[in-house]
Amino acid sequence: MAQELTTQDTRDVTTSNGDANRRAMAFTPAVDIFERDETTVIMADMPGVAPDDVDVTLERQILTLRGKVKPYAPEGYRLLSSEYRVGDYIRVFTLSDEVDQAKIKAEFKNGVLRLELPRSPETQPKKISVKAA
Incomplete structure (x- = not known):
């Protein structure tokens, strides 16, 4: 139902809400994809991202x-060493016709984005009754 289209590791990040380009490292978030009944679930790890971003x-x-990750520095301190690489996350998937796009749900909690992609009723398997002749 969901297939990865492209991944990126670049320094030019364009936001879809019209913000100007900004220089930032872009990471591909790790995802887990599950399926249950008529729903596919994608869970993407995005540590350091605030829900509004x-x-x-x-x-x-x-x-x-x-x-979008905002760099963090405690007030009144200067950075001496940093091993944690700060950057934004981007992942692109192409969806099949089976997904009911109007009913996709998204939730973000503790750095994990959870998407529910329900299958459209037209593409769900149908039971065909067979009559004895």
């Missing part, structure tokens, strides 16, 4: 997940 867009059949 998550952007999920769907254009035609292209699902784009973005997360």
Whole structure:
């Protein structure tokens, strides 16, 4: 139902809400994809992203997940050493016709984006009764 289209590791990040380009490292978030009954669930790890900085867009059949990370520095301190690489997250999937795009749900909690992609009723398996002749 969901297939990865492209991944990126670049320094030019464009936001879909019209913000100007900004220089940032872009990471591909790790995802787990599950299926139960008539729903596919995608869970994407985006540590360091605030809920307000998550952007999920769907254009035609292209699902784009973005997360913007704001660098953190405690007030009054100067950075001496840093091993943690700060950057934004981006992952792009192409959805099949089976997904009911109007009923996609998204939730973000503790750095994990959870998307529910329900299958449209028209594409769900149907039981065909067979009559004895």
